[in-house]
Amino acid sequence: MIEIDASTEFSDDAYGEITALRYSTVEGRPSGFAMQAAPWIWQYFDQADIPPDHRRLLDVGCGTGDLAAYLLDRGVELTGLDRSPHMLEHAAEKNGEYVRSGRAMFVEADASDFRLPEEFGMAVSTFNTLNHLADFEAVEKCLASVSKALVPGASFLFDINTRRGLESTVGTNVVIDTDEEIIFRKRIRFENRVILYATGCFLHDGRWHRYRETIAKIFISTTELRRALLKAGFESVVFTAEDFRTEIDDPEAEEIARVVAIKEKM
Helix, strand or coil: CCCCCCCCCCCCHHHCHHHHHHHHHHHCCCCCHHHHHHHHHHHHHHHCCCCHHHCEEEEECCCCCHHHHHHHCCCCEEEEEECCHHHHHHHHHHCHHHHHHCCEEEEECECCECCCCCCEEEEEECCCHHHHCCCHHHHHHHHHHHHHHEEEEEEEEEEEECHHHHHCCCCCEEEEECCCEEEEEEEEEECCEEEEEEEEEEEECCEEEEEEEEEEEECCCHHHHHHHHHHCCEEEEEEECCCCCCECCCHHHCCEEEEEEEECCC
16 A cells, blocks of 8 residues: 655646656647647637737646647647746747747746736636646636736636546546556545645656656635636636536536636726
């Protein structure tokens, strides 16, 4: 049995060099979370009424740039933001052509406290980035930062793990054993968060890499999230299905809640 010290700080393991390499490898697959969300986000952006001089998208918690690559390949101009220099290194390398042409920019910054020199016509945040923040106060600061970065009437599309989604994983032990990776995952509850411990190895460019990370995810109430969005300057908050268009009545009944928030038009 694996013993985990739940009093340990859990912030940095999830964003290191080897972890970034694994995320870059896994998320580029068709089954990766980014690749599943990308077509819906692209469709929303393509059909959105965005002023021509603000058709640039902000990707908050862009990770290794797989969602960015999908959107850039379809003509979107994009700025990706992440706190991990290792993740950003992969994102910039993966999208080097667009970085050199000026269509893409990748910025190291804290999602809970950032300012950018330009305004955006739309923002996204995928793979439950908000659950990875330190506490709900950090979530509120993130929403305020995103709101300030958007033009009036712009949309913010993002997803979170609901309480139900996180609690359903507590106490689970998962073994992934494929030709590309052998990973053991265990999840425990500690105070107001769920801790994921993962260890194993994965294959990249013909070489096996040892991998270990610890991730803390906080619980986020969808009711409190709605209030925080309205306080941050968003006038419309809708919880949706995977397509970011079909409204759902009870987001707490879902394991993943997807949100479309529209900034006040002033």
